Each structure stands twice: as C-alpha cells, then as structure tokens.
Amino acid sequence: xxxxxxxxxxxxxxxxxxxxxxxxxxxxxxxxxxxxxxxxxxxxxxxxxxxxxxxxxxxxxxxxxxxxxxxxxxxxxxxxxxxxxxxxxxxxxxxxxxxxxxxxxxxxxxxxxxxxxxxxxxxxxxxxxxxxxxxxxxxxxxxxxxxxxxxxxxxxxxxxxxxxxxxxxxxxxxxxxxxxxxxxxxxxxxxxxxxxxxxxxxxxxxxxxxxxxxxxxxxxx
Numbered sequence: 001x002x003x004x005x006x007x008x009x010x011x012x013x014x015x016x017x018x019x020x021x022x023x024x025x026x027x028x029x030x031x032x033x034x035x036x037x038x039x040x041x042x043x044x045x046x047x048x049x050x051x052x053x054x055x056x057x058x059x060x061x062x063x064x065x066x067x068x069x070x071x072x073x074x075x076x077x078x079x080x081x082x083x084x085x086x087x088x089x090x091x092x093x094x095x096x097x098x099x100x101x102x103x104x105x106x107x108x109x110x111x112x113x114x115x116x117x118x119x120x121x122x123x124x125x126x127x128x129x130x131x132x133x134x135x136x137x138x139x140x141x142x143x144x145x146x147x148x149x150x151x152x153x154x155x156x157x158x159x160x161x162x163x164x165x166x167x168x169x170x171x172x173x174x175x176x177x178x179x180x181x182x183x184x185x186x187x188x189x190x191x192x193x194x195x196x197x198x199x200x201x202x203x204x205x206x207x208x209x210x211x212x213x214x215x216x217x218x219x220x221x
Contacts, residue, residue, distance in 0.1 A: 027126075027128050027137075030135065030173070030176075031121055031126070031128075031135075031137050031171065031173065032121070032122065033176065034171075034173045034176055034177060034178045035118050035121060035178065037176060037177060037178075038177070038178055038206060039118075041208075042068070042069050042074070043066070043067065043068045043069070043208075043209065043210060043211045044065075044066060044067045044068075044206070044211075045064070045065070045066045045206070045207050045208070045209045045211065046064075046065045046066070046114070046204055046205065046206045046207070047062065047063070047064055047065075047204070047205045047207075048062065048063040048064075048065060048110065048113065048202070048203075048204050049061075049062045049202065049203045049204075050062075050063070050110075050113075050153045050200075050201070050202045051153075051200070051201045051202075052150060052153045052154040052157065052199070052200050052201075053197070053198065053199045054150070054154060054157055054160055054162065054189050054198045054199075055160070055189040055191040055196045055198065056191060057154055057156050057157060057160065059153055059154045061080060062080070063078055063079065063080050063107075063110055064078065064079040064080075065077070065078045065110075065111050065114075066078075066209075066211045067211065068210075068211030068212065068213050069211075069213075070213040070215075070217075070218030070219075070221070071218065073088060073218070073221060074088070075087070075088050075213050075217070075218060075221055076088070076108070076111060077211075077213070077217075078107050078108060078110060078111055079107075080107055080110075083104060083107065085100045085104050085105065085107050085108055086213065086214070086217040086218075086221060087100075087108050087221070088221040091220075091221055092104070092105050092108050093217050093220045093221060094217070095214045095216065095217050096214075096216045096217070097214075097216035097217050097219060097220035098220075106155070109152065110152065112152055113149070113152045113153075113202070113204075114204070116145075116148055116149065116152065117169065117171075117181060117183075117204075120139060120141070120145055120169060121137070121139065121169075121171065124139045124140070124141075124169075125139070125140075126138055126139045133174055133175065134172050134173065134174045135172070135173045135174070136170060136171070136172050136173075137170070137171045137172075137173065138168060138169070138170050139168070139169040139170075139171075140166075140167070140168060140169075141164075141167030141168065141169055141183070141185060142167075143163070143164050143165075145167070146164035146167045146185040146187070146200065147162065147164060149167075149183065149185065149200055149202070150162065150164070150185075150200055153200060153202070160189050160190075161189065161190040162187060162188070162189045162190075162198055163187050163188050163189075163198075164185050164186070164187035164198065164200075165186060165187045165188070166185070166186050166187070167183065167184065167185035167186070167200070168183065168184055168185075169181070169182075169183040170182045170183070177206075178206050179205070179206055179207070180203070180204070180205055180206070181202070181203075181204040181206070182201075182202060182203050182204070183200070183201070183202045184199070184200070184201050184202075185199060185200040185201075186198070186199050187199075
C-alpha cells in the first residue's frame, strides 16, 4: 500500500556564526545516500532508453553504460547499436585502443545525463511514496532542467524554438539502492509558423554486475 506523499527539500538554518549549514531530513539523506552508493561503486552498469519527439527532430535510442577497473584505473564505457567507446578523463578510445572519431566521442556525452539527474535531486523539492519495499521519489522539473535533458538526448534541439511546460522525474530506491529512474517532459516546439507538441521520455535501469574492460582499451587509457 502506498503511503501519503511527503514533500521534502534541502533547507538551511542560520547559526550564531552566520554560517549557512544544510539541514538534512531523513528522506533527503536517504535519497542522496542512494546516489552516493551508486557513485562509489567500482563497477556500475545501466541501460538507458531515451526518446525525444520534437517536431521534425525525433530520437529513439538505447545505450548500455558501465564503469569498471583496469589495473587500478577507473574506466567508463558506453555502447549503442554495437558501437562502443571507452574513456578516462578526456581521453576516449575504441575497444581496440585507437582514438575514437568525433561522432563516436558524442556517445560519451550521453553519460552526463546521470550527473544532471543527480544534481537535480540535490537541488529540488520532492514527494516520497512507498510501494512495498520501494521508496519512490518524485520531482517536478523546471524549464531549464528539461531543456538540459533535451540537449543531451537530442543535441540538435539546441537550435529549436522549444518551450517545456511540465516534467516529472521519478527515482525508485529499494534497500538503499537506486534501481530505476524515469522522466517525462511535455511542451511545444515551433516549426516555421506552426506549434507542435514536444516530449521527452527516459528510462534508466541501474544494476549490479561485473564489468570487463578490453585490454587494448584499458592500456590505451
């Protein structure tokens, strides 16, 4: 049974020293702790299913993201339709260790979506409900946040005349671990003199699992 939602937000209190210190409620702490648990893992795996319908610009893609260790180095990887790139810092290579082409480097930018969502959870108010053993945190997205998501999903959207009016982010946490993130955004895009509907949708499944970094890529990084 779902409990009534509670609205939570990071707040600040003023001490005698005039220093602002964050006051963490139990719910805020639990959500941020779940994110920290994910980020601290030596191995991470995630499946990202992302779509955008922005008038003439339509995107529908799935990515496999992972990060793992190779000889003590933390290396990141992403794959789409059999095309994979590996990176560490600004150095991005193919599985054979050769430098990635410019269009292949764009793949790595998709992983920034997870960072954007983490920052959103840090700064936004949310409601929390419970579905069995799962805590569901729901956040209403602002226009700037939705435009940032659109730019990561469909880079060509930066040149469009878009207005996003509503958006919702949902983070599901079970036993202290994030296992699913979804978001939906809706608005309009102007094409010539016509105004058409615009939408974004994302589903991200996070999981534990082993990650093997190809030796050629690992040594190149």
